[in-house]
Structures are given as structure tokens and as C-alpha cells.
Amino acid sequence: MEMTRNNAWWYHLPTNVWPTHYKWSIKPNWESFNTFEGELWCRIKVNEPCNEILFHSVKLDIKHVELKTETNKLIKPEKILYDEEKEIVKLFFGTQRDIVPSGTAMLMVKYHGMINEHELKGLYVNRWDQEHRDSKDWWWLITKLDRFQARMVLPCWDEPHFKASFTFDIEIPKDWNCVFTSEKDHEELFGNGKKIHFKETPFMSISSLGFVAGKFDKIDERVVDSTKFRVWAPKWHQNSRVEFIHQMFEMATKIFDFYTKTWGKDFKYPIEKLDLMVVPNYAIEGTSSFGFVAVRDHWSIDNNFTTSWENWKKQKFFIHLAGHIIKQWFGHVVTVKDWQQIWFEKAMSHFLGYYAVDKIWPEWGVWEQRFNWDEFTQAVRFDGLPSTVPMEWTHETWKKWVGKVNVEQFENFKSGDYGYLEKFFRFSKGTTIIRMVRDYIGEHSFMKSLKNYLVKYHFKCPTADDLWVEMEVDSKKPLKHVIATWSKMNAFPIVHVNGNVDASGNFVITLKQESVLNHLKKWKTDQYYHEDEYKFWHIPMTFLTNPKDSNSKVEIFMDKETYSWTIPAAEYRANGGYFKLDWTKPVFTTFFYHEDYIRKFFIPAIQHHEMKNPVDRFYLIWNTFMMTKFGLHSSTTFFDVIKTVAMAGEDNWSVWGAIYETLWELRLIFIEDDHYKNCDEFTTKLNKFVKFLLKDKRSLWSGNEHWWFQRPTFDTKHRNEEMLWGLLTHMLVVFKDDEIEHKAVDIFWQWYQKEYNSDKVESSKAIFAAAAQTNDMKVFNAFIKIYKEDKFEHAREYVIHGFGFFNNSLVVNKILEFAFEKDVQSEDRLRIFQSVAHRFPSCRDQTWKSIQEKFDFFFTHYDPWRFGVNFFQQFITETFADQKNAQLVGKFVQEKLSHGKHWKNEMFEQSIEYVRIKSEWFKRDGNEMKQYLKQF
Template sequence: MPDASTNPHRLPSFVVPSHYRITLEPNLDEATFAGNVEIEVEIGQATDNIQINSVDLQISSVVVRDAVGGETAASEIAHDEDMERATFTFDSELSSGPYTIVAEFTGILNDLLVGFYRSVFTDDDGIEHTIATTQFESTHARRAFPCFDEPAFKASYGVTLVVPEDQFAVSNGPEISSTSLGEGRKLVVFEDTMVMSTYLVAFIVGPFEATAPVDVDGVPLRIVHPIGKGHLTDYALEAGSYALRFFNDYYGIPYPGQKLDMVAVPDFAFGAMENLGCITYREVLLLVDKSRSTEPELLRVADVIAHEIAHMWFGDLVTMEWWNGIWLNEAFATFMATMCSDNFNPDWGRWNQFSLERSMAFDVDSLANTRPIEFEVLSPVDAEGMFDLLTYDKGGSVLRMLEQYLGEEEFKDGIAYYLNKHKYGNTETNDLWDAIEHVTQQPARRIMDSWIFQKGYPLVSASISDDGSTISLTQDRFLYTGGDSADSTIWSVPVVLKVGTSSGVEEVRYLLEEKSAEINLDAPADWATANAGGSGFFRARYSSDMLKSLSSTMFENLSSIERYGLVDDTWSSVMAGRTSASDFLDFARSFQAEIDLDVWTVLSGCLSSLDKLVDGEAQLQYKAVVRDLAQPGLDRLGWEPSDSDTPRDLELRGLFIRLLANVGDDELAVKNSVDLHDSYLNDAGSVEPNVAAAVTGVVAAKGDSAQYEVFMEKHHNPSTPQEERRYQSALSAFPGEAEMDRTLAMTLDGTIRTQDAPYLLAVCMRNKEQGFKAWQFVKDNWEQVNKDFPSNSIVRMLSGVTSLSAPDQANDVLAFFEDHEVPQGQLTLQQTLEKLRVNVALRERESDSFINSLTS
């Protein structure tokens, strides 16, 4: 961790807070608030000034009260907006000891979706409402009240809100009292919280309702929602109750809060936020009609709920010392949420689906512009850039790898020891490894340091000796560009081999800590896979003989997650220029009989990418190949659901419909999609939700102006948040220029919420016909986009440019960013631009030969 004493963005460490008493009165009509805060602190050395974090606050008075009641007023209150702090200067020196800082201030309910901000929504009767809500992570509590806004400055918080009498108010602690003040106002007092970091404080005011509390192991659980949406809360209560019980049991530590409210917020820049006892969510990730939702939608809601509740222990009870360690929060919550969802509904096969998230992390970590999971953070802007795929998905993946290598029970015991030892405190990465080593007596630090503090990941090349008695392993850093021999980084790789011999299948574990190794086998190997169980965060490359033997036995001896890895690793070889596109297509043909959802998910993505390499007659030939590959799968499942369908079958049916219609241009698939969508419009309950979602996308991709009007109506008048999101996304898929113009305009005219607009622009840039037009729109409106959209969303919006792989289009993008930066996500932007170059290189390298292979 950077030395706090030399970091200009860190506060002096000799003033330490222990308790805050916060009183706030928001004015929803004027979009302002007034407040008072009393902060109990311990001053460790004599000083004539106190520095504190503050942004966009007008602090009118400051008094420091000593232990016997003596008061000293600040003679000067100086604001430094660049450093996001205020300095209180006193005429006489304050000696060391306990004090209470008392400050009066006012602020603005901003429209930035951070700090204390306002959100406007219209109910089903067309009436407009305004709420005030918070989002403080990572460094935005300082926008709501003066505070020591660093995670290590833990304190308890007592919140009091003065609000309109007809409004609902909620905060971290349970409500103690609500007292009428007259003139339409009331004073709501909440219980003090446990000791925690500033970024976890929350308060929300507005026209909300709450479900009746459900008792979960003695903890009252409620869903707080905008008025009129109570019918969409049952599933969240079910998933939330399960997650709360699951983590109580797994961690062996009672839930640390006094109650748990899960709050649906109309405008929210993130997916959700783990405020202790008062978790905030986007509506689409909390409010759901189970009977009208797809399996991915239900899984996503359950995942996010579990992720946030997991944080109540990992993040809230035990918190990272500084933002370089944010992976300790987010990677663990990702890992734990996956485990919880897998138990909540085993039919989802959640750990298999986790392979998809690992692949997304691979995609970033295969770039020269990647970073280590733990990375130096100096400023608030640096902290904001840490919330990316590497923190969440690579971090979660390497934890899964460690758990599977050490053993699930051993890992669980190590985590319980870590949480118990450090509860209410702050930690660094080494504290976690020390705890796991203490319990398991295994070298966790030796294994994991290379994954946490080194960027990238290894390619493990495997070959079997001629007599089958040994397997040779070699590791090199995997890169999409530059070759894997240019980097000498070595990882401690927990390799788990699955080896087929004449006497059966055996598992061999080996910790590869050097460049190369040779493993002696008990019996000659007929075949072997280097990543048994699929949990290793590395790619595998096999000798040609080894790959041939694996392909011939994969349906008999490889699990679906291992087959997934085989496809994903082979496709990465195409991206890196080691395998041709035509060879990959030949390889893909061997999966015609595949029945697993996740294998087909990765295959579908690869086949969609190959479609961009062809045109003319070759494209017609290619689409015929896709139809031949996908049709047997849809024939097996049928267009209509059956009682024997599993949740994965329901989702797989939708995948085949999309693949056949959108990539294969299958006439029957398109016709059936149009007919089924018409049926859905007449009676939504008549079409199975996964099919309904699939055909919605198909109709949009083939749609005209008349269909666009229908989709606009459905988007503006949805029955659920999920339906709104489906139709919003579908608006980006229409092939017509006029339709794209209308969709783009809505992202900046207020029709599309600012929480959604950046993500809609990203998918617009992926439109095969109109993607470049969408990019031009972003470029032409760059100043407004940066002014209106949440700062954390800009780099996510720009992810769409990676689809613009035509060289002239890519050059336009690259030239623009020679003169334009994204300070809050500059490294992520560089990763995006590098991925664009990789896609251009793939197109230039493979297109001609792939076309020839299809037409010759």
C-alpha cells in the first residue's frame, strides 16, 4: 500500500473519528439540503488546524468542543476543491485528547448520481415524484457531510432526517422515532450503526413503501420500493432471505446489522451498493415478476442480492485499509454470491456459468494494458478506476481456484478465522493469506501473491510423452499480441490434471512454480486435460496429438465446464493468431451434438465473431454452416417449453433461436420469432419468458419503422423493469438509419435515464449496420456525454467501440482518443482501444483465408 504520509490525497492520521451525529434536512423542491454534523474525534498531537474531506458543501461554522465542554470556534474555514477537503484553522493550538467537531453546512442535491443526489420518476398514473438518495462509494460521502472519508477511519453513525411528513425515510439503522415538527415536516431518528467506513452510510427520502418485515434468523428484512410496485417484491424477499441465512451459516458470524432494508432506487449509477442495513439497488435488479422473467434475469437478481448481502461481512464488518485493496471486498462478494446462487437454485449450474465471467476477465488480462488485481491507488479518480472486471471477475476467479486447490471446507474455515480476527477492523491482502495459512497450514501466500500482485496470467502448454508415462508442462504469459515468449513472468499455478488411462480416470495435482516441469504418471496416459474442473485461472494449449485425443473423448470423459474451457482456450488461440479461423470452425463442427448451455454460449459468441469476417457468397455459405450446427439443438428442445425442461433448457432454447435467426438467417426461425412476438404483444403470458426475450431481439434485428413504433410503445409502458430493459436494449438493434437516429437522440434528451443511457450507447455501437453512426454520435456529443452521464459509466459506454473493427472505423476511434482522455478510467480506456486493435488484426489476418475456405 502507498505510504499514507506521502500521499497528498490522504488526510493526516493524527485526528481519528469515533462517532458521527448527522442531521440533514433535504428540500426536494429546491434540490438543496442543510445539515449539522457532530464528530467525536481523538486528536493525537497538538495542532492549530484540522483537515477534513468536503466537496460542494458550504460550511458556515465550525466549533470544536473539548471533553469538559469548552468551545473553540474556527477562525478560518478554507476549501480546497481540487483536493476535496476543508481546513479548519484555530487561533489557539488544540492539545491532544478527545474533542467533538461541530459543523453547520448546506449542499446541493445533485444530478450526478453520487453523493446525496435527487432522482425524479413518474408513477403509473403519470404523476412525477422526486426522491433524495445516496451513493457514497468510493469517495462521495464528503458531498453529503464533512467527514474523514477514508475507509480506515471507521466510526459509528447516528442519523437524523427532517423530511416532509408524507415522505418515507430510511437509513442504516432502524428507525427509533418519528416526531411531527408542524408545517408538514417530521423528524426521523435512526439508531446508531456499528463501527464502519463513511462510504457505507446511506439515507433515502421519498414516496416509498416497504413490505412487511420478514424475520430471518432474528433480522427483519424488508423491500423498500417506489409506491405502487409492491407486487414485484416477492422474489427479492425469497432470494434475500436465503442469502442472509446462507451467509450467517457459512461465515459462522451473525449478520452485523440490526435490520436489513433492500431499497429499489429509480436512478442508480451502479448495479447496487452494500450500505450496511440499507442496500440500494437499481429497480431492474431488485423488483421482478418471477412468472414473466427469463432465467438470466432471475439469476442476475439473485446474484446481485447475494453479492450485496455477502458484503455485510466482507467489506462492511471487515474492510480494506485503502482502495488498492478493494478486491478484498469485491472479489470475495463475487465469489460468495456465485456460491450462494448455486445453492439457492442448483439447476442454474451457477459455477459452470461462472466460466463466462472468468472468460471476460481473461479477455482483459490478455492485453498488454492489463494491471495486477491489487494496484496502486493515490487519488479518488484512481479509486474509481478500480471497479472493473479484474477486481471483480479475475479476483473472484483466483479465489475459486484457491478454494478448489485447498479444499472447500479448509478454505471456509480460513475465511471464518479471518473475519473473526479482523471484525470491525481494516485489513490488507497479507492478513487474508495469514489467516488461511494459519488454519490450513498450506502456502496460500506463496500461491496467491503471483496472482494478486502480477498482471496477466499464464498459458500452460501440455504434452504427453510417446510412451504416455509423463506429462510435460510449460508456462508462458498469454498475450493477444507480441507472443507469449516476450514476458518471463512466472506464476504459482495450481494445476489439476484429469488423466485417462487403461484402468480409468485419475486426478493429479501439481503446483507449477517454475517455467517447466515433467510429471510422472502411475500408468500410461491415453489422454489428459490440464484444467480439470475448469477452476484454474490459466489457458491450456495441447500438442496436436493431445488435442486430437481430447476431442475424440470429450463427450464421454470431459465435464461440460471442461468442454467449455476447451472451446474458450481454442478461440483465444484464434484471437492471438496461433490458430486459423477455418481450423476453429472445423473444431466447432464437432460440437453439433453438444447439449450444455454454457458450451453453447461460448460457441455462439465465437460464431457471431466469425460472421463479421465474411461477406457475399462466403457469408451465405457460412450461415448455412451455422444453421447445420444449431438446428439439431433447437429440434431437440422444440420451440414450445415442456414439463421436462430445466432452467438451463429454457435459456438454451432462447440461445438457439437467436443464433439461428440472427447469425444463421434461418427463414423459419425469423418467421416464428415474428409470430411469437405478435402473440406476446396480445398476451404476454402466452409465450415462455426466455423465448419472449429471444424473439424480441430477433424482431428488432430484422425490424422496420413500423416495428420500431411498437417497440417504443413497449419501452415507454412496460409491465416490469425487466421488460423495459429488454425493449430498451432492442431499440439499439434495428438496422435502419432513421431508427438508430431516434434511439441515439433519446440518450441525451432525457427520454432514457442517465443511469441507462451510457449502456444503451454501448450496444448501439455494436449494431452491425449502424454501429459507426452511434460512435459518431458519441464523438459529436462528447462534451455533453461527459457532463450528463455518471463518471463511472463513460468507460463502460466506450466498450462498444471494440466492435468497430473495419480499419477505417477503428482508425477514427483511435485518432479521437489521441486528443481526448477519460481521467476516471484511463487504463480501462487503453484496454478498450487495445482490444479494438486486436479485433482489427483478427479481421485483417483471417478474413481472406476464411472466405477462401468457405468458397473453395
């Protein structure tokens, strides 16, 4: 089947007609908030005479259209033609070719539109309180106009390069407020309503436009570099939760101030205000429009920053918030030219979020604590699957790739389904690659070039290549071609590292790169695609030829299959052939060292505390894990590496996080396996192995009340200790350490019986998990009471987490029933189902049965993309080790969603591939793992 340009993703409007200003007005239906009436006066520039005008429109019922020319002549179209596939409307004015003269004209359109409730697309009503979902006092109207979605709200030229200015007015109830891209100009009162008029915006892409309307108030306001910076929240936040919003806003102000100073006078924030909207029960973590940023209240109110889990969430929240704020410059003032490069805009803003947080709060150590965990590991996890795709492609490369998959599923791609493509673009991968670029050319050159790019292209639509050229000029490095190999080739390389002594006694190090997909040949390698001009990745690396000497760095640029360099004989004799990659400058690559090398050099270096940087230990664990999973290393080597790290007194929580994550994947394999019937024996031995790894620390913690109730400080050392304590306590509970588990249960009841007014328990997640593992109905009842009363700000978070640790069918049924009670917020319902399904096959099966029975409810009450794909991808990926059962789930969901061909997509297949890799690993190494774990 031929992939054509006749769909929304690839079709581009002609440029003979160009919008210059939109005057947009809407009136929502106040009774139901499911429809609205819209009017549009669009000033257009007709570059050459024509007889038709095309613009984008999706699900809008156009009632009336007329065109007024420069000479005030009114022209009405003879026909209004809808093209649903291209998502355009064609106004046909007649057969006379020049009936619409060149020059300026005014296009007037009256139309009727729909307000979404279950899909966060276009114009969306957020009924954020289940108990009051029929009262408009508890509703908000929110727009989401990015990438193909503005056309769902107004007739427009919905491509980034069609920049224009906007004025806007809206009719809303009298006691509502509205925040728009620009500042309010004036308002008119009438009856029980009001009409708010907003000032004209700068020239901008329509995808950056947006508004939020509802019953909310201004909580705080600051002035940052002459810009008004304000925070808004629902009225009920003014009671118990306003202090948390003030805390969050204080820190958000530092972020905004950092960016204004970073870009300086050369590139000032271009409009007079920036609003921060705290949105109740928002279906996503946050979003950014020009002039305001919206964040989910879950993130803003849960940041009192007093336990390790809260510190963890705080870091995540502010990285995301910083990324949304930087989009005011990098995304709205400067907008990517084409959506095929959306990975670039998303990844750059996310990277700059890390950058800002690290500069403002360096004591958080986000590059070490968050980046490696959240970005690198997620990227390699999903990019190392047979069905992965490039981050960027043209129409021609897309045709080549989908021609090897199932073109039919993409042929009916519609505007609202861009999330499918976003998943494939791998923003974590893009963020990792941009960090690699920063390290390759240096921070000074990177930030200087970025600033020049923003100044040069403000209110324009450049391409990613325009930035790479700026960086090439400043750094004198061939960056454009380097990036192309990473953005236009799928998957990532494995670099094989070898060393040999030559006849002269010199030590020759040889690197050889290959695609990770070469080790997945049994699974769809016919889909491995790259353009002919990009055979190999261009990889900038730094090696230490003597890891004991930080000055022994060798900068390497590998742009072909193999690369070699020589260490002189004298230097080789001095260090005995020990060399390694400098992981403080990470690259999106995995490295294969022979197992003999790992045992000869890496393991002794850890034992003797010579591998001092925790980043090195983190990446060694993940590299060994990935190589083991793909069959290049034995499982014994993997176990020995993590055992050595633990036994050497490891005290870095991100390293322990790598140990926990990798062992957790093994546990999921053990609890459900096709190849061995004695899986209980495997999990028991794995639990004993974990207890062995932690034997030096658990004796300290089990009897020490101080650790259970410690409140973290803002000191770097103590924060790491307490975050480590929270992680490892949870790890001991998950892997069934009886003593720690019993202690945690006691702590839970002590805390609960004081009605949770005592100091916060440091390891709250662990004590809730431990209490749930008793399968006691009293614990379940306590959880329900805590959730409903919500006296403790993190109560719901911990209760939902704890639900996943019950392993009793009666209790699990009660949990699933509770999920549908009116007290449960809609987003929490999905999280409850995910939690219950996450750990035990029997609980997963109960959850799956309930989902099947209530599938129609879920599908009609939630964004189909988020429920239909994201939920089930996680459900399949994280809970199955059995490929057959995973395929049954995928088949059920695909059949249910078959009304859209794109739902039959690679996301489910990717999940099943991941399950298959895990299953094959156990089939290959099961006996070896069994033998190894016997010693514990």
C-alpha cells in the same frame, strides 16, 4: 513526470487526531433538491497536543467551525485551508504548537453541500420518472459513500481504519420516508415536514454509512435470526408490480437466512435490521451500505421466472443480490484496510454470492451455467490486452507502472474517479482467483478460515494478507505467496503442455509458463510490469493422467517456469498418452496444447462422448479460441473444435453459449474489415456454417409449436433444455436462418395481435429480433406501442433488444428520435443507443452521428464516468473491427472530456487494442477462414 503522494488516492491523514463519534444532521433544499445544509458534531480523540487538525472534504463550503476541549474551552481556527489536490481541509489554530490539548474534544462544523443529479457520487437525487421529473413525488435521495465519496457529503476522516459510531437526523417532506444504517429512534413533525432521528450505529468505517429518502412504503417484513428483514418500494409498486417484489423478497430472505446460519452464533448479524430498497431507475444494478441493500427495480420486477431469458436474469440478479447481502459482514463489519486492496473485498463478496446461490438453489448450476461465462471469459478477454495492469499495488509499484504509460493522466486523479481504477482491478479476475483458492485448499478449510477471519477482525480493518495467513494456518499451504503472484502481476499465464516418451518408455509431461503479453510484443510490451520478486505465477492445477478414470488425478503446484512429471510406461501404454487438465477446478490460466494433440485426443474424445463434463468442453472451446486469436493455433483448428462439439449432439447451453460468443466475435470482424472487400460473402458463409452446426436441432424446433411456447420448469434437466432452446433460436435468427426467422416473425405477430395475453413466448428475444430484421415499419410501430403500454413485464427489455436488429436508415433514425421521448427512461436511452450500434456498421455510424450531435446532452444528463468511459469502451470494443475508425471515436471523446486529464486514459486504448487484435487475426487467417467456410 514524477508520480507523487500529493493526490487523493495516495494521501493518508495523520493519526494524531481520531474521530470516535459523529452526530450528523442535514437539511436538503426541498424546492430544488440540488443543495443541502449540514451540521456535524464530531467527538475526537487528540492523541498529542497540536495546532492543526486535518480531515477530508470535497466541494463542501464550510461556514463555521469551533472546537470544545475536555475543559469546555472553545477554540476557533485562525485559518481554514483547503487542499483540493489532497481533498483535505486543514484547521489552523495558531502558531502555538500545543494550542489543542490532548484528550477528548468536540469539533462542530456547519457547512453547505451539493446534491448530484447526473453522477452517482456522494449524495445523489434520483429523478426516476422522465414524465414527472419536476415533481418531488418521483424523486429519491440516495447516498453512495464508498471509497473517497463520504467526503463529498460531510467533513470526515474518510479512510476505512478511522472507525467511529454515528447518529443521524434529516429533515424531509412529511409524506417521505427515510432508511438509514441504524433503526429510526423518533421523529418530530413541523409544518409540512418532519425531522427523523436515528439510533447510534456500531463502530464502523464511514464508507459503510448511507441513507435513502423518498416517497416509499414498506412492502413486506420477516424476522431472520431475530433480525428484522424488510423490503421497501415506491408507492406505485403496490398496484401492478408488488407481487414480483414479494417473490424477490421471499428468495432474498433465503439468502439472508443462509448467511446468518453460515456464520452461526459466533458471528451474528450485529444490528437489529436489514432493509432491502427497490430503487426506481437506479443508475447501477445495486449497492450495499451497512443496514440496507439497494437494488434497481428493473431487476426486482422482472423476475416472474417463466422463460429462459427470465431464468437467466433471475440467476444474475440473485448472485448480485447475495453478493451485496454478504457485504453486511464482509465489507461493513470487516472492512478492507486500504483501498489498494479493494479488488479483494469486491471479489470475495462476489464469490460468496455465487457460493450462497449454489448452496440454496443447487439445481441452477451457477458454477457451470454462470461463473464460467460471466467471470472467467470476461476476465481473460480484458486481462489479455497489452495495457492491462496488476489488481493490487503499492505507491511504489504504481509509480513504476505508470512511469511506462502516461503519468500525467493519473496525476490529477480525484476521489470521484475511483471507477477508473476499479475497471483495472478486474473484479471478475479476482473472483476467479478466489474460486481457485477455494479449490486449492478445499471448501472446508476455506470457509472455516473465512469464518475465523470474520470473528477475529469484526469491526476492524484487516488486510487481505490476514485472511491468507488464516488459510495458510488451517490448510498448511503457502497461500499468501501464491496470491501475491496473481494480485501483483498483470495479465495471466499461458501454460504450454507437452508430452514425450523417454528412453525407458515412460511418458514425461512438461509444462512451461509464460505471460500472454509475450504474444503481443508488437503492442506496447514495454508496459509489461511485475515486481522483481514475482517472476512466475504460482499455479495450483489438477491433471487427469487417464481422462477415462476420474481417480487418476495428479495435484500439481507450479511455482517456476517449467514443471515435469512422469507417467510410468505401463500406464502410458494403457491410455496411449492421453491426459488433460481437470477443468472442474478451473484456474485463471489458458493452456496451449499442440494442434496435433487436439486432433489426436480431444476431438476423438468428444466424438466418442468420452469428454462427459460440459465444463471440459466449455474451456476447450475458449482455450482454442484464445490461442487462435493470439496466433498460436490456426483458425481451422478452432472451427474443427466447435464443429466436433456441435456434431456430437451437444445439449448443454453454456457450451453452446461459448460457441455463440466466439462466433459472434468472428461475425463482427467479417462485417467490417480493411483487408477484404467481399465481407458479405464471409458473413453468408459463416451463417451457413452456423446453420450446419444446428441442423440436427432446427428440424425439431422449426415445426414444433410446443417449443415456441414452453414455460420452463424448475427441474434442472428441463431448465437446461429450455434455456438452450432460447439461446439457439436466437443464434439461428442472428445468423440468418430463413426458416426459423420466418417462423419467429409469425410467432411475434400471433403474440402481438392477442395483445400479449397469451402464454409467454419462450424465445421472446429471438422473435423480437426476427421481427426487426424484416425492417418493416409496422414492426417498429408495434415495438413502440409495446414499450409504452408495457403490459408484458419484459416488454421494454425485448423491444430495446429488438431495436438492434433493424438495418434500415429510416427506421434507425426513428428509433434514435424515440430514445429522447419523455416515455423513455434515462437508463433505457443509453441501452437503445448501444443496441442500435451493436450489430451493423451502417447503424453504428448513424448512432455515432447522433451521439456527436447530442454529446453535451448526454454528458450533462448522465454520470460522466458511466457515459464517458463505460459506454464508449463498450461502443468501441463491441462494434468495430476497423482500428482506424475506433481511434477516431476515442479521439473525439478524449477531446470532449479533456477538462480532466485522467479521461485521457488506458480504457480507450484498451478498447482499440482489442479491435487491433481482432483486425490482425483476420489479416493473418482471413484466407484460411475463407477456404474453410467454402465447404458450407
